[in-house]
Amino acid sequence: MVISQDSVVTLNYELTDSDGNIIEEAGSKMAYIHGGHASIFPLVEEGLDGKSVGEKFEVSLNPEDAFGEYDEKLIRIEPKEVFPANLEVGSQFEGLPPGEEDDKWVVYTVTNIADGQVVIDGNHPLAGERLVFKCTVESVRAASAEELSHGHVHGDHGHHH
Numbered sequence: 450m451v452i453s454q455d456s457v458v459t460l461n462y463e464l465t466d467s468d469g470n471i472i473e474e475a476g477s478k479m480a481y482i483h484g485g486h487a488s489i490f491p492l493v494e495e496g497l498d499g500k501s502v503g504e505k506f507e508v509s510l511n512p513e514d515a516f517g518e519y520d521e522k523l524i525r526i527e528p529k530e531v532f533p534a535n536l537e538v539g540s541q542f543e544g545l546p547p548g549e550e551d552d553k554w555v556v557y558t559v560t561n562i563a564d565g566q567v568v569i570d571g572n573h574p575l576a577g578e579r580l581v582f583k584c585t586v587e588s589v590r591a592a593s594a595e596e597l598s599h600g601h602v603h604g605d606h607g608h609h610h
């Protein structure tokens with residue numbers, strides 16, 4: 450069976466940055482529904498189209514094809530008193546950048562706390578990075594009607610509910 454629209458694909462993969470630093474180590478597993486369900490990088494999907502079990506694929510992703518360019522406008526400095534007392538560097542929370550629409554929530558990470566002020570950064574930790582994605586196709590099957598209606602894979606390496 451080859452990977453085509455609405456295939457459930459399980460990948461054995463590795464993700465590194467362009468310097469070879471490991472982000473997800475070799476042997477990591479993921480499962481996704483093929484064909485524009487927006488669950489993996491579009492360039493990876495494109496490259497996997499028509500492949501079958503055992504085939505390998507490798508692609509280098511520019512920031513705009515991965516987690517986006519680094520956006521300095523997503524850095525904010527806020528007074529410490531607007532946050533819970535247990536806030537620490539590395540804390541994360543969802544927030545809406547000023548002037549953005551309701552569906553543009555981002556995950557903010559606290560990057561510094563000093564002098565009564567907190568610096569928060571709404572960029573993805575891998576924003577601005579060039580990444581290398583390497584994978585081997587481990588299995589291919591048709592998605593069930595239930596998986597298609599949920600938009601995600603059930604079972605191994607998928608959702609359990």
Ligand SMILES: [Zn+2]
Nearest residue numbers: 599601603608
């Ligand atoms: Zn589900």
